[in-house]
Amino acid sequence: MEQEIGTWDSVLLENLSEDNFINNIHQRYKRDHIYTYIGTSVVALNPYHHISEHSLDNVRNYGDKGIFQLPPHIYGLTNLAYQSLKDHSEDQCVLLTGESGAGKTETFKMIVNFLTHIQDRPLCHTPNVLRKQSSTSSASGMAVHAHRRASSSCSGTANFIICKNRAENTPAAAMARRQSPSPGPSQRSRTRDESIERQSRRNMREKIVDFDFSHHKSSENISTLIEAHAASSHHLHPTKSCFKHQQTQACTATATPPQKGATSNTSPKYAMLSYGGCRQCGHSKCIRAQSLEKEECGAGTESPMLLLRGSNSRLSSTTTAHQSNLNRGSCSNLVRQHSTESQPERDRDRHSLMGSTQRISLYDAHKLSKVLGELPPPPPPHPSSVSVSVSPTPSASSSLHRRHKSPTQRLRECVTCADVFLEAMGNACTLKNNNSSRYGKLFDIEIDFRGDPMGVHITHYSHYGHHHWRAKLSHILPITIGG
Numbered sequence: 426m427e428q429e430i431g432t433w434d435s436v437l438l439e440n441l442s443e444d445n446f447i448n449n450i451h452q453r454y455k456r457d458h459i460y461t462y463i464g465t466s467v468v469a470l471n472p473y474h475h476i477s478e479h480s481l482d483n484v485r486n487y488g489d490k491g492i493f494q495l496p497p498h499i500y501g502l503t504n505l506a507y508q509s510l511k512d513h514s515e516d517q518c519v520l521l522t523g524e525s526g527a528g529k530t531e532t533f534k535m536i537v538n539f540l541t542h543i544q545d546r547p548l549c550h551t552p553n554v555l556r557k558q559s560s561t562s563s564a565s566g567m568a569v570h571a572h573r574r575a576s577s578s579c580s581g582t583a584n585f586i587i588c589k590n591r592a593e594n595t596p597a598a599a600m601a602r603r604q605s606p607s608p609g610p611s612q613r614s615r616t617r618d619e620s621i622e623r624q625s626r627r628n629m630r631e632k633i634v635d636f637d638f639s640h641h642k643s644s645e646n647i648s649t650l651i652e653a654h655a656a657s658s659h660h661l662h663p664t665k666s667c668f669k670h671q672q673t674q675a676c677t678a679t680a681t682p683p684q685k686g687a688t689s690n691t692s693p694k695y696a697m698l699s700y701g702g703c704r705q706c707g708h709s710k711c712i713r714a715q716s717l718e719k720e721e722c723g724a725g726t727e728s729p730m731l732l733l734r735g736s737n738s739r740l741s742s743t744t745t746a747h748q749s750n751l752n753r754g755s756c757s758n759l760v761r762q763h764s765t766e767s768q769p770e771r772d773r774d775r776h777s778l779m780g781s782t783q784r785i786s787l788y789d790a791h792k793l794s795k796v797l798g799e800l801p802p803p804p805p806p807h808p809s810s811v812s813v814s815v816s817p818t819p820s821a822s823s824s825l826h827r828r829h830k831s832p833t834q835r836l837r838e839c840v841t842c843a844d845v846f847l848e849a850m851g852n853a854c855t856l857k858n859n860n861s862s863r864y865g866k867l868f869d870i871e872i873d874f875r876g877d878p879m880g881v882h883i884t885h886y887s888h889y890g891h892h893h894w895r896a897k898l899s900h901i902l903p904i905t906i907g908g
């Protein structure tokens with residue numbers, strides 16, 4: 426543990442001036458102490474080399490103590506957020522901000538590391554107390570989570586936001602803003618708001634990754650999962666080639682083929698768009714997307730509608746818990762589910778959305794793998810149900826083959842699919858970072874009533890995006906990161 430070098434908390438500096446502040450941080454940095462508090466904010470510097478402070482022992486130490494009892498560390502702040510979530514059942518938000526290459530992504534990985542290992546310690550709460558918290562929190566949580574996790578014992582969410590400080594603050598961007606034509610003041614502000622909103626939607630991509638970080642295995646939903654599997658039994662397992670060009674699979678477990686001419690509340694334009702290229706990346710030349718499109722068209726002309734109906738059924742405000750379980754069950758087969766957003770305003774503009782929500786449930790897959798290991802092979806699909814996997818194509822038959830893999834093999838593949846989580850971190854190249862994240866990101870980490878992370882909902886935003894979510898945040902624990 427560090428001996429005190431400089432001042433741990435800048436608030437306690439005797440002569441608080443910029444020079445003293447920087448000098449203090451510099452003193453600490455020279456001794457590899459990259460974190461310094463400013464109250465409950467953390468200033469973190471990029472050490473550009475591995476430092477031993479990130480060990481699991483540290484996770485336990487910081488998990489046991491209060492934020493100011495140990496030297497400044499990102500774990501201290503994360504523990505503060507984590508304990509506040511558990512103790513007060515209030516959603517927490519940590520904002521990570523800094524220039525490119527400053528270490529935001531690395532810091533976020535450490536936060537995830539902390540959250541996944543914190544429960545290794547003996548629990549100090551009784552299950553009853555926690556269960557009580559879970560019941561109160563579901564009412565106070567964000568609507569989208571309450572809806573999405575209707576069947577789970579969710580304690581709350583911790584939002585981790587990686588905010589990109591980019592073009593909007595550059596002189597060129599400021600100049601462009603100044604030079605833009607200026608209509609009337611009210612119209613100008615409205616137009617600007619609309620364009621920001623539009624831009625953020627256009628650049629928004631959402632992913633949901635459920636993973637089994639928990640150390641306890643619940644049996645909830647197992648029966649539903651079996652039913653869902655028996656009912657569907659025709660899905661493709663996602664393959665891992667290129668994440669961006671991976672094909673989103675249609676989820677048909679709960680959908681029936683629409684009648685010809687049946688109306689759909691999905692606009693034709695959106696249907697066209699969703700089939701205009703890879704549903705993952707929107708790339709029109711994605712070969713995988715094109716080939717699967719042909720398969721789906723061969724299986725039935727209504728296939729695109731099926732896909733969208735599946736999405737809508739999940740988003741419908743009248744979706745029952747049972748339906749959501751079925752969806753969850755079908756997702757548990759690792760079908761990547763393409764769906765639009767649930768918010769009404771997103772529905773309005775969904776034709777302009779580039780991205781989509783995806784869901785890969787490792788948690789359910791794990792449970793299902795165990796159960797299906799003991800089940801006979803599923804019956805052939807009903808002729809009336811349109812399925813992409815009944816198409817006698819090599820990819821379909823190989824998916825059939827894949828389905829008969831052992832539970833362990835399947836689970837391994839599930840974990841491989843969790844690459845979306847890593848992919849979300851970055852793959853652009855900037856002057857300061859070879860592996861820069863392309864977008865600002867909002868990570869919604871859901872913590873269950875026992876304190877285990879259940880999964881993460883990743884939303885990508887353009888640099889404008891944070892205007893959108895900043896307004897919504899009430900509890901912010903900022904971390905400022907300097908390169």
Ligand SMILES: Nc1ncnc2c1ncn2[C@@H]1O[C@H](COP(=O)(O)OP(=O)(O)OP(=O)(O)O)[C@@H](O)[C@H]1O
Nearest residue numbers: 471473474524525526527528529530531858861862
């Ligand atoms: N705490 C740390 N310990 C060790 N290395 C670090 C740490 N933080 C950052 N680095 C190094 O700096 C590099 C860039 O960090 P990172 O990708 O997290 O920056 P970023 O702020 O997310 O950048 P961008 O905004 O461009 O995505 C990392 O690849 C890593 O080598």
